[in-house]
Amino acid sequence: xxxxxxxxxxxxxxxxxxxxxxxxxxxxxxxxxxxxxxxxxxxxxxxxxxxxxxxxxxxxxxxxxxxxxxxxxxxxxxxxxxxxxxxxxxxxxxxxxxxxxxxxxxxxxxxxxxxxxxxxxxxxxxxxxxxxxxxxxxxxxxxxxxxxxxxxxxxxxxxxxxxxxxxxxxxxxxxxxxxxxxxxxxxxxxxxxxxxxxxxxxxxxxxxxxxxxxxxxxxxxxxxxxxxxx
Amino acid sequence: xxxxxxxxxxxxxxxxxxxxxxxxxxxxxxxxxxxxxxxxxxxxxxxxxxxxxxxxxxxxxxxxxxxxxxxxxxxxxxxxxxxxxxxxxxxxxxxxxxxxxxxxxxxxxxxxxxxxxxxxxxxxxxxxxxxxxxxxxxxxxxxxxxxxxxxxxxxxxxxxxxxxxxxxxxxxxxxxxxxxxxxxxxxxxxxxxxxxxxxxxxxxxxxxxxxxxxxxxxxxxxxxxxxxxxxxxxxxxxxxxxxxxxxxxxxxxxxxxxxxxxxxxxxxxxxxxxxxxxxxxxxxxxxxxxxxxxxxxxxxxxxxxxxxxxxxxxxxxxxxxxxxxxxxxxxxxxxxxxxxxxxxxxxxxxxxxxxxxxxxxxxxxxxxxxxxxxxxxxxxxxxxxxxxxxxxxxxxxxxxxxxxxxxxxxxxxxxxxxxxxxxxxxxxxxxxxxxxxxxxxxxxxxxxxxxxxxxxxxxxxxxxx
Numbered sequence: 288x289x290x291x292x293x294x295x296x297x298x299x300x301x302x303x304x305x306x307x308x309x310x311x312x313x314x315x316x317x318x319x320x321x322x323x324x325x326x327x328x329x330x331x332x333x334x335x336x337x338x339x340x341x342x343x344x345x346x347x348x349x350x351x352x353x354x355x356x357x358x359x360x361x362x363x364x365x366x367x368x369x370x371x372x373x374x375x376x377x378x379x380x381x382x383x384x385x386x387x388x389x390x391x392x393x394x395x396x397x398x399x400x401x402x403x404x405x406x407x408x409x410x411x412x413x414x415x416x417x418x419x420x421x422x423x424x425x426x427x428x429x430x431x432x433x434x435x436x437x438x439x440x441x442x443x444x445x446x447x448x449x450x451x452x453x454x455x456x457x458x459x460x461x462x463x464x465x466x467x468x469x470x471x472x473x474x475x476x477x478x479x480x481x482x483x484x485x486x487x488x489x490x491x492x493x494x495x496x497x498x499x500x501x502x503x504x505x506x507x508x509x510x511x512x513x514x515x516x517x
Numbered sequence: 518x519x520x521x522x523x524x525x526x527x528x529x530x531x532x533x534x535x536x537x538x539x540x541x542x543x544x545x546x547x548x549x550x551x552x553x554x555x556x557x558x559x560x561x562x563x564x565x566x567x568x569x570x571x572x573x574x575x576x577x578x579x580x581x582x583x584x585x586x587x588x589x590x591x592x593x594x595x596x597x598x599x600x601x602x603x604x605x606x607x608x609x610x611x612x613x614x615x616x617x618x619x620x621x622x623x624x625x626x627x628x629x630x631x632x633x634x635x636x637x638x639x640x641x642x643x644x645x646x647x648x649x650x651x652x653x654x655x656x657x658x659x660x661x662x663x664x665x666x667x668x669x670x671x672x673x674x675x676x677x678x679x680x681x682x683x684x685x686x687x688x689x690x691x692x693x694x695x696x697x698x699x700x701x702x703x704x705x706x707x708x709x710x711x712x713x714x715x716x717x718x719x720x721x722x723x724x725x726x727x728x729x730x731x732x733x734x735x736x737x738x739x740x741x742x743x744x745x746x747x748x749x750x751x752x753x754x755x756x757x758x759x760x761x762x763x764x765x766x767x768x769x770x771x772x773x774x775x776x777x778x779x780x781x782x783x784x785x786x787x788x789x790x791x792x793x794x795x796x797x798x799x800x801x802x803x804x805x806x807x808x809x810x811x812x813x814x815x816x817x818x819x820x821x822x823x824x825x826x827x828x829x830x831x832x833x834x835x836x837x838x839x840x841x842x843x844x845x846x847x848x849x850x851x852x853x854x855x856x857x858x859x860x861x862x863x864x865x866x867x868x869x870x871x872x873x874x875x876x877x878x879x880x881x882x883x884x885x886x887x888x889x890x891x892x893x894x895x896x897x898x899x900x901x902x903x904x905x906x907x908x909x910x911x912x913x914x915x916x917x918x919x920x921x922x923x924x925x926x927x928x929x930x931x932x933x934x935x936x937x938x939x940x941x942x943x944x945x946x947x948x949x950x951x952x953x954x955x956x957x958x959x960x961x962x963x964x965x966x967x968x969x970x971x972x973x974x975x976x977x978x979x980x981x982x
Binding site: 301303304307308310311372392393394395396397398446472474475481482485486488489507508 | 886
């Protein structure tokens, strides 16, 4: 996520929420365009080259999903994050099936929104096909599905490896609990307890215990971030 | 198809209409039989009475002859009567005190006629003119003071066959009546059962897959069609109301979330603001956490309501419970480990059900989560998936304090929490969701004492292929 490709189109009809989204995205260094209706979204979306488009499901004129379909039909390939007050699985599935890339339920935390936009933006960058991922002294071998630090193997269950791989692929970025559930477990549900924290805690012990420096960091109120110091 | 027919027949035979028809036929039969018996008895006694009066007339006239002219007069009278041939079916016999036949158209004194006087019925020892072989005779006996004996009688074979004919006629009519009534009641009952069955089938379909079904009309404009029409109107009304409720709750969901989104946005902005002190930040952080908890409850309630409206049957597929359980257990493995609880999976390799994978996952996840939270620290949780008598069953058993039996029903109510778990995290909606998912899948929940602990079983129905 470097270079000039940091333009985001936000489609949101509520002025205050729109203002808050735009502000938080701008603070994070994005260029943001705002569309407050479906028609405006279609004209802006068709004209500009956006890294990510966020669309509210309920717009005053055209349904958000219809807007997204139209954009897709017009050949706009930018990843779409659907934002909606309709949080139920059916709506979520419908949104994703209609061509959405991710789904966020209102109300959301802006950190979560940022994390999602970051992750989506990365998808539109070129994805490098590597077989070994490295962060600091951690190495993940994607072929043999093994992890090691300073050449010393870390024993991980398959799911633990997947979790670590997801964190490594999002190195330096914040990853929310919901994103982990979605991308590591392929689950769209809201666990009432802190199972994700417990799970990450176990991986963290295996990865970070008795090492020179920790790699997995807790981001209060949101989730986790994997990064090497310096 | 023959299976359906035999089911329909079985339903016909056990239906209340058929039982009522049987009672009616029974009552009717008793009345008809009583009537027939009365008609038979009165007819036959009338006919017999007439015959007896004829015999009595002959007897008194012959007795008169005896009193006037003695034995010879009697014999003459008898011989004249026989010669006349008018009363060919009559029999006469005079015998001396030692029962030697003196005159008459019977060859010998009947051995059964031992009484001095009175009525007797007997079969003749020989054929008589104008009568069948050895006819049945009814006769009046009399012993004169001299010891001479007189027998005046009549061939009653005709009478007897007349009675037989009446009996046969009545019996045939009765049998015919019963057969016709029986067949008619089976036909009527089957028609009734068929109509009721179509209403029942629709009701079951509605309970299983939602309100879009209607009871078919036959276009006969009879009372059944009217019942079906009214039920369909009622269903239309319910469907409209439920649609409105859903619309309203969707609107509420949307209208509530917009201000809540703004609110959360402001709080978050304040939280990340530079000017505030640490105390304020903690305060705001706690407020955000509480707001999220409220939103989670709100979202759970909407979700349960949505599952209960059965709107999700479209996502039903045949899924393997064992795989879902595997994923749940894997997800909760770390949480169990943290509690020192051993989480094990046992059972068959393949337990297929027809259902919504995500919802079943959610339900099992809630149950495993409960078992970890409310079970014993350092205890054991066993999740078993089995096919029992062709039914897919999943059971989750812990060895914690369990639930008192009188609270088994209560725990599925929304926001219900046991006294003992008042301070355990949770919102009292997990089991309501489990109940809603179970209901959507037509699954039965069974709670058992695992002594110690709770064993909760979900009985699914066999998968639809």
